[in-house]
Amino acid sequence: MIKLVVTDLDGTLLNDQHEVPKRFWDIASRLFRKGIKLGIATGRPHFSITENFPPIMAHVYAISDNGSFIMHDKREILSKPLPHEEIAPLVNTSRGITGTYPVLCGKDYWFLECEDKVLLEKVLIYQKNIKIVEDLTKVEEPILKMSVLDLKGADHHSFPHYTQFADRLKVALGGALWVDVTRTDANKGEAVQMLQQLTGTSPDETLVFGDFMNDYEMMKAAKYSYAMKNAYPKILEAANFVTEKDNNEEGVLDVIEALCL
Incomplete structure (x- = not known):
């Protein structure tokens, strides 16, 4: 019996237009009625989860910034900021790579050094609360994650x-x-294990979904680990199962209905 479901967002639950499938809301309600816990695990900030899932925020475990921050029903469960002394070396590395933009991801804001149109277009998909600063290495706020936008292809x-x-x-x-x-x-993966401890759920009772390398550890934390049909090759190898449909065909929801409902 599945007691905990955790899903990634972009490339997984959301379609390529970053939209929540319409039938998700009914499925979420049915999960809650059965007492099944639901987690959202994303590289996005916490704000982006609250923006897209307001009707269920009192029930969902919101894992943001690749597991660096967890909230549940307005209660902070976990916060793991980067060591402050690492920020400058990380930022300076990006400055030396053509076609890249460093982004510092705090709890409430994402910090940028410029307002280039292409940067703003990519960032605003995930975070509306941004601050433009003169020098990212001078930011004092706790930083949960440093991201680099690479227009030439990150891999x-x-x-x-x-x-x-x-x-x-x-x-x-x-x-x-x-x-x-x-x-x-x-x-x-660490975040899923924390939820398992909090909810008294074993890996054999856990169902997870992901598509890219920031989901890799999560694939190892559950017996029912599903890579999306459209997933990165190494995630396809790491997962125990693969969805029959991709993120644009609501592959996550089909598996949840089949295994949980």
């Missing part, structure tokens, strides 16, 4: 530059154009 262009941090930080591909950096103990 082969900017990601290799960040492997130098892999001995002390978690570096992951957050999407085709994004590199995400968090603490090593801040990832979606």
Whole structure:
């Protein structure tokens, strides 16, 4: 019996227009009526979850910033900011790579150094609360995640530059154009394990969905780990199952109905 369902958003539950499927709301209500817990695990900020899921925020476990921040019913469960001394080296690395933009992701705001149109277009998909600052290395607020927008493609262009941090930080591909950096103990898999402890749920009673490398650890935290049909190849390998339909065909919802409802 499934007692906990955790899903990624972009490329997973949401379609390519970043929209929540209309039949999701009925399925969520049915899950809650059966006593099944629901978590949303995303690289997006907490604001983006509250913006897109206001009717169910009192019930959902909101895992944001790749597992660096967890909220439930307006209560902060977990916060794991990056070590402050790592911010400047991370930002300066991006400054040395053409076609990239560093973004610092705080609890309430994302901090940018410029207002380039292409940067704003990409960022505003995920976070409306932004602050433009002269120098990101001078930001004093706690930073949950550092992201790099790479217009040339993150996998082969900017990601290799960040492997130098892999001995002390978690570096992951957050999407085709994004590199995400968090603490090593801040990832979606660790977050799912925390929810399992909080809710008295075992990995054998957990169902998770993901599509990209920031979902990798989550695939290892559940017996019923589903990679999306449209997932990155390494996620397809890591998951125990693969959805029959992709994110534009509501593949997540079909599996939830089949296994839980």
